[in-house]
Amino acid sequence: MPDTRISGLVRMWINGWTVSRGGSDPIDEPWGWTIDVGQAKHVARHVLPEPSEADVRKIVAATSAPGTWLKLFAEDEAVLPWVGPGWRLAGPGFLMTCPLAPDHPEAPAGYTLTRWTRGGVSRVLVRTRDGHFAARGQIAHAGAHAVVDQVETAADHRRKGLGGLVMRTLQSSAHEGGARTGVLVGTPEGRALYSSLGWTTHAPMASLWYEPDAAG
Template identity: 35%
Template sequence: MSSFHVVEELVLAWQTAHSVARGSPAPVRDRGGFRVDTDSETEVKRWVFPGLCEGLSEIAHEIAAPRHYLKLCGSDEQLRSALPGRWQIQPANYFMMSAAASVERRPLPEGYRIEVGRTGTVVLARVIAPDGGLAASGYAAETVDAFVYDRIETAPDHRRKGLGVAVMAALSAAQRSPATPQLLVATADGRGLYASLGWTVLAPLACAAIAES
């Protein structure tokens, strides 16, 4: 079983900027990981751990209620080994980093246009389809320690047209400090897109939750 452990400062930098992008509370240190007290309708708390540790297992054994999430920079097998049976492994994601200073801009298909707006340190890019509908969108948030991409999405009817890359390029152009590392968490489907843009996987990001009764 492969072992992963991402530098905790990098995980904290990602989680901090991710919370900014989502309007969530800032993460706090908790038993070897970072906890976000989201208290939303879909999530009570979330922990992200840079590597496997006793604190993860302690928390997993304490919690019996749904809407709590444990995430580990590691494999599904590693995370499963630390959990009691009531926890269920969720679809895997990937913690990724880019060494490129920016994403190359490419022409949009005919009739499409892109809009970019900023609220504080959060940037929103939207691709509008010829019929006026939303074709693709994404967010980014910048802190002193990271520039994080979040919720890069393309509507099913508009995929395979380069719109996701256009969103990434527009967000990348809004970065104020080129020296700040660019980070994101990708789904299995999104991983290929980001890899084609020069991103590398730092570690799988395994996730577990307790099902609603």
């Protein structure tokens, strides 16, 4: 059985996220984990499954590098007062899980679906018959669980069932690879789709990044 405590679910999420994005192994901290990401606008992230004001203020005080992110599993309104100038709030997220099962969805008329797996990550690409991008997504395998990441549908192709097609195909690919639990952090828009597919919400997530030019 998967660990259903928030800290356990968050650990499952970051284990798969680092595979999906090529991040460093998570570094254990008293309050959670630090991950080196290595991008100009996303140098590193600190992940706190149960953030306290004292821990967040300590991290903020020690942060001087632009592109440092905080992933705090709490409501935006609760944690925003704990950070100072220069910290910007991204859209809210939601930690969700779902039992995985085999599935074999077919692309609707007018679309083609391609899927492949490399380096522990399965990807799905949906295109129009003439090759135009329509939707995509990926899922990272991490033992008995898998983490969904970077699901998107082009604006001109929304409300046609392509998001569900991508998700069901990813879930089936992960199940074929031996995973039995899916984990993700979804946007408010994605949450509606995922809920309709059997995903359960466990916690909100506030996402902030440090950009000193935003101090004013």
